[in-house]
Amino acid sequence: MSAANSAGLASPELFVLQDEEGPILYAPLAGLIARANATAIQAALAFARDPSSYDAMDKDQRFVVDELRERGFFASHTRPSHDTDFRPTQVTLFPTNRCNLRCSYCYAFGGEGGGNGEPLTTMRFEVAQRAIDLIARNAKERAAEGAPIHNFLVSIHGNGEPFCAFDLIREIVFYGQDVAEELGVPAVFNAATNGVLSEEQLDFVVANFGSINISFDGLPAFQDANRPTANGRGSFVAVDRTMRRLGEAGVNFGIRTTVTANMVDSMADIVSFVADNYPGLEQLHFEPVWECGRCKKSSNAMPSSKVFIKRYLEALAVGQERGVRLVYSGARQDMLVDSFCKVSSGSFTVTPTGDVTACYEVSYATDPRSKRFFFGRFDARKGDFVFDEQKLKELSSLNVHNIRYCDNCFCRWHCAGDCAAKVLDGIDLHEHHGSVRCEINRTLTLNQIQRRLDWRPPDE
Ligand code: SF4
Ligand code: SF4
Ligand code: SF4
Structure with a gap:
């Protein structure tokens, strides 16, 4: 399978992809896909470039153009954009x-203070309170302007394991629930955790959290080797217990598996293992490890793109058979966006020290990337958050409209330039030249397009 893409045309956007069965015409903004022969492709591209070329076309070419036009292939569509009004209702x-x-590949040197000797610390409750107040204020304001607010969302994540600050999490949840009640909307809590939780913590999660993401390396041996406890023991038994308990309690949970070169050949086995053991699982997210943080000091390596693609597709087939939904972050043909994540709309993420970052992976002021991603902080004197408008403006420009490298890529409104922390490490936006992930993103997105082409209504 190849994911060759032709020049993207300015208006309308039409791409020609290629697989073993021949060319595919793809209009991402219209959500339209067609298999076509070379003559039809030529006619379509000629018409898209210059509609007056229709007059000189023969009967067959006109037939193709008429058919495609009727289905909307040449219609203009608004390009995706992002919200530049920074009034978050989520934190x-x-x-x-x-x-x-x-964990041997931890991007944040979890438990060791970021790798540059930063102190181990826990967020002050006041910081969390003011962050919740801020999103509640915004929710009220937006509701008064007529924007429907269905809930406000508090996500618990970390550059460490959030449940190591369980007392604080309890306070956050109770405070969030009170504020939401005053506001008359439900508070929704979700969390990402390593799953090594006590009974008490599990009870609390089951009672209060809407969804949970567990980092789990898919098979007991990988989990114990890559994700040992601080005192060097295996963590599988504890995480397994957590996932079984969540499943029994009906809590939505997903698994995130970081795939290293020595695990990549086992991806299909991982799918079978989770299908056999965790029937409550919502989705299994495979992500090739990115060599950063503690990973650089370990023997873990990123699998080659080709091998990851091959094994992901095998795993996908097993997932379809076993009812496990597979996800990889760079392939999402069903999404139209101009930014890979919320980084360009000023994702409101507060670190333990009260700094505000737009990126989950950049959480220390000593990280050189903080110059780009930190855009505010909790001001103890004011008792509230202060934001840097200029930084917000610069973050807003981190979108695919401004990335020339992606102009001709058929994934540009899906992948949207990929993860800024990875591809823009130490470089400016105009130097964006993709990464080894591009091959994975394009091939797996093409696979999604092919699967849509092959789809038939169930009764056919
Ligand atoms: S559990 Fe998360 S924060 Fe802790 S070491 Fe592992 S990857 Fe890092
Ligand atoms: S820039 Fe990358 S690492 Fe940062 S939040 Fe977005 S997806 Fe995550
Ligand atoms: S980062 Fe790579 S795959 Fe993503 S849109 Fe740009 S060129 Fe395409």
């Missing part, structure tokens, strides 16, 4: 950088 809190595990 992500990093309660602590302490961690009970020492």
Whole structure:
């Protein structure tokens, strides 16, 4: 399978893809896909470039153009954009950088203070309170302007294991519930955790959290080797217990598996293992490890793009058979966006020290990337958050409209330039030249397009 893409045409956007069966015409903004022969492709591209070329076309070419036009292939569509009005109604809190595990590839040196000797610390409750107040204020304001607010969302994440600050999480949840009640909307809590939780913590999660993401490396041996506890023991038994309990209690949970070169050949086995053991699972997210943080000091390596693609597709087939939904972040043909994540709309993420970052992976002031991603902080004197408008403006420009490298890529409104922390590490936007992930993103997105082409209504 190849994911060759032709020049993208300015208006309308039409791409020619290629697979073993021949060319595919793809209009991402219209959500339209067609298999076509070379003559039809030529006619379509000629018409898209210059509609007056229709007059000189023969009967067959006109037939093709008429058919495609009728289905909307040449219609203009608004390009995706993002909200530039920074009034968040969601917050992500990093309660602590302490961690009970020492994962060999941890991007944040969890439990070791970021790798530059930063102290281990826990967020002050006041910081969390003011962040919740801020999103509640915005929710009220937006509701008064007629924007429907269905809930407000508090996500618990970390550059450590958030539940190592369990007392604080409890306070956050109770406070959030009170504020939401005053506001008359439900508070929704979700969390990303390593799953090594006590009974008490599990009870609390089951009672209060809407969804949970567990980082789990898919098979007991990988989990114990890559994600050991701080005292060097395996963590599988504890995480397994957590996932079984969540499943029994009916809590939505997903698994995020970081795939290293030595695990990549086992991706299909991982799908079978989770299908056999965790029937409550919502989705399994495979992500090739990115060599950063503690990973650089370990023997873990990113799998080659080709091998990851091959094994992901095998795993996908097993997932379809076994009812496990598979996800990889760079392939999402069903999404139209101009930014890979919320980084360009000023994702409101608060670190344990009260700094505000737009990126989950950049959480220390000593990280050189903080110059780009930090855009505010909790001001103890004012008792509230202050934001840097100029930084917000610069973050807003981190979108695919401004990335020339992606102009001709058929994934540009899906992948939208990929993860800024990875591809823009130390470089400016105009130097964006993709990454090894591009091949994975394009091939797996093409696979999604092919699967849509192959789809038939169930009764056919
Ligand atoms: S559990 Fe998360 S924060 Fe802790 S070491 Fe592992 S990856 Fe890092
Ligand atoms: S820039 Fe990348 S690492 Fe940062 S929040 Fe977005 S997807 Fe995550
Ligand atoms: S980062 Fe790569 S895959 Fe993503 S839109 Fe740009 S060129 Fe395409």
